[in-house]
Amino acid sequence: MNMKITVLLLTVTVCALNVSAQASEELMEKSGCVSCHRIEQKLIGPSFREVAAKYKSDKDALPYLLEKVRDGGEGVWGDMPMPPNSVEKISDADLKSVIEWVLQQ
Numbered sequence: 001m002n003m004k005i006t007v008l009l010l011t012v013t014v015c016a017l018n019v020s021a022q023a024s025e026e027l028m029e030k031s032g033c034v035s036c037h038r039i040e041q042k043l044i045g046p047s048f049r050e051v052a053a054k055y056k057s058d059k060d061a062l063p064y065l066l067e068k069v070r071d072g073g074e075g076v077w078g079d080m081p082m083p084p085n086s087v088e089k090i091s092d093a094d095l096k097s098v099i100e101w102v103l104q105q
């Protein structure tokens with residue numbers, strides 16, 4: 001392939017990835033996840049790095065985490081419970097993109 005086209009395609013891909021990461025972070029802010037979660041540090045909930053590491057080779061992680069974050073729960077990371085996150089707070093589609101993003105951290 002022509003060099004210029006390759007560079008152009010790479011640039012477009014990198015930009016698209018940045019936009020989607022930024023969108024996920026904004027979604028998490030809007031939905032209140034950031035009051036308990038950070039990417040790098042444990043806060044009230046586990047850091048998203050730890051979550052991504054834990055489920056790295058778990059192919060059922062996406063459906064499991066969708067349900068867990070929606071309904072809330074405790075006991076996986078400690079005694080502190082995560083409250084349910086309702087559809088009014090975050091839609092199914094938004095929740096899915098946030099969890100997919102979390103699993104890539």
Ligand code: HEC
Pocket residue numbers: 028031032033034035036037044045046051065068069073074075076077078079080081082083085090098099102
């Ligand atoms: C009030 C604090 C709080 C809020 C708000 C919150 N979480 Fe959590 N989250 C927690 C706690 C505490 C845990 C650990 C639960 C456990 O140990 O089972 C957790 C666990 C998780 C996990 C790992 C679940 C598991 O079973 O391994 C994910 C993923 C997650 N949260 C994502 C989110 C997302 C996305 C949002 C926003 C829609 C959110 N959380 C909002 C406190 C919170």
